[in-house]
Amino acid sequence: MLYSKTDSENFLLFKETKMMKTSRLIMIVIPLFAASMALLTGCKYDVAEPPYDASEFKEPQSKSTISSINPSDVAPGVNYVTINGVNLDLVPDDRIYLEIPGPKVSSPDIIEKNSTIIKIRRPDLVTDMCIVKLVPDSGSVVRSGSFKIDPVIEPHGSFLENLELRTVSVDNDENVYITEASSFIIWKITPDGEKTIVDTASRAPFGAVIGPGGYLYLLGSNRIIDRVNLSTGDVSNWNRLSSNRQVRVGDFDNDGYMYTGGIRTDLWIVAPDSSSSAAGFYSQDSIIAVKTYNGFVYVAVTGPNGRFIYRHSTTNGTLGAQELFLDWQASQFGSLLFASMAFASDGRMFIGTDAADALVVFDPATNQMDYFYKGILPPYCKGIQWGTGNYLYMIGGNTEPAQDWKAYKVDMGSTGG
Numbered sequence: 001m002l003y004s005k006t007d008s009e010n011f012l013l014f015k016e017t018k019m020m021k022t023s024r025l026i027m028i029v030i031p032l033f034a035a036s037m038a039l040l041t042g043c044k045y046d047v048a049e050p051p052y053d054a055s056e057f058k059e060p061q062s063k064s065t066i067s068s069i070n071p072s073d074v075a076p077g078v079n080y081v082t083i084n085g086v087n088l089d090l091v092p093d094d095r096i097y098l099e100i101p102g103p104k105v106s107s108p109d110i111i112e113k114n115s116t117i118i119k120i121r122r123p124d125l126v127t128d129m130c131i132v133k134l135v136p137d138s139g140s141v142v143r144s145g146s147f148k149i150d151p152v153i154e155p156h157g158s159f160l161e162n163l164e165l166r167t168v169s170v171d172n173d174e175n176v177y178i179t180e181a182s183s184f185i186i187w188k189i190t191p192d193g194e195k196t197i198v199d200t201a202s203r204a205p206f207g208a209v210i211g212p213g214g215y216l217y218l219l220g221s222n223r224i225i226d227r228v229n230l231s232t233g234d235v236s237n238w239n240r241l242s243s244n245r246q247v248r249v250g251d252f253d254n255d256g257y258m259y260t261g262g263i264r265t266d267l268w269i270v271a272p273d274s275s276s277s278a279a280g281f282y283s284q285d286s287i288i289a290v291k292t293y294n295g296f297v298y299v300a301v302t303g304p305n306g307r308f309i310y311r312h313s314t315t316n317g318t319l320g321a322q323e324l325f326l327d328w329q330a331s332q333f334g335s336l337l338f339a340s341m342a343f344a345s346d347g348r349m350f351i352g353t354d355a356a357d358a359l360v361v362f363d364p365a366t367n368q369m370d371y372f373y374k375g376i377l378p379p380y381c382k383g384i385q386w387g388t389g390n391y392l393y394m395i396g397g398n399t400e401p402a403q404d405w406k407a408y409k410v411d412m413g414s415t416g417g
Contacts, residue, residue: 062087064136066144074122074149076390077413079372080111083118083132083144095135100127109374124376126151153376156393156409157189165395165405167208169216170387171230177216178395178407179205186216186228189407199233202226207249212256212272221248221262225270239274253292257317261287267299269317279319293343293417298325300338307334309341326362331369333360340384342392343417350392352381358396377410379403386416
């Protein structure tokens with residue numbers, strides 16, 4: 001096809017016009033691009049601030065974690081459980097829980113707490129799986145692995161009549177002897193729990209102890225000490241102190257001497273031949289409990305000067321000087337009335353009291369005192385006696401608050417002294 005000159009000129013004119021329009025477009029785009037780049041590179045413009053204040057931003061609170069529980073098997077004799085971890089102090093006391101299978105949840109009795117430990121008392125639980133649950137103010141709920149809690153107490157002798165029980169004693173064959181206050185009955189409970197009547201005391205017993213020859217010696221808050229032949233049931237007078245004496249409690253040493261006392265009677269020493277003499281101590285005090293252990297006789301008294309536990313060394317019935325063993329009234333338990341004493345083989349003294357939490361332990365090696373098995377044992381302890389093994393036998397009950405009277409076998413996790 002042939003083009004004319006006029007067509008060629010028109011084509012060139014069209015091409016030139018198109019190039020001019022393209023140049024104008026480029027000149028408009030470049031300034032817009034530059035403005036955008038300026039905004040991105042930090043030039044300040046009058047625009048709205050971000051919807052948050054960066055200065056108020058806070059790091060998340062540190063999390064509480066549990067690393068271990070000691071011991072993992074809370075066996076008999078264990079009085080405390082320690083929860084180990086980090087940031088444990090961030091958890092409020094009332095947000096620490098113990099969970100066992102089923103709907104049961106309880107709050108532990110906390111003894112000590114800091115960032116790395118929570119020390120609690122042995123809980124009143126028996127389970128193969130107890131879990132510690134922490135609920136911090138913020139952060140996730142923390143649960144530990146499970147730990148085991150063994151049983152430590154059971155009724156002994158099936159005393160269901162709710163009659164006042166007065167004394168508890170244990171022979172070398174682990175037979176337990178319980179006396180009743182009103183009927184004077186002497187009960188025998190064998191290790192397998194069989195209960196039979198030995199005989200009836202001639203008067204209301206106040207104290208009782210197994211002594212030389214395997215006899216049961218009864219003290220009746222008067223001047224007469226009876227002796228019971230546990231094989232035949234025969235009851236006879238063993239000793240009559242001088243008039244106006246009211247011995248209530250006593251114990252024998254390894255040489256066969258009995259140390260006994262009562263209300264403002266002095267401490268009396270009765271020899272193996274049943275002859276007796278006053279030791280010259282505690283004539284103005286009421287002797288509440290007497291216990292021999294490791295070459296000493298321990299005497300718990302209450303009187304004009306307060307409540308104390310003293311001790312004397314003893315050799316063949318001869319007493320040494322009076323030593324203060326425990327200033328009871330100056331302790332945190334000074335308002336409680338003590339009723340009986342027993343020693344563990346490691347030297348710790350266990351003291352039965354009239355309180356709702358009835359058993360207190362004193363460690364002379366550390367001079368520390370605390371409740372033992374708090375919240376687990378029955379209230380109002382009237383008597384305790386260690387057997388030949390790990391069991392402490394205990395009478396619980398009180399006529400004042402109409403508390404049931406029962407005998408219990410308590411696994412202490414260690415032998416008696």
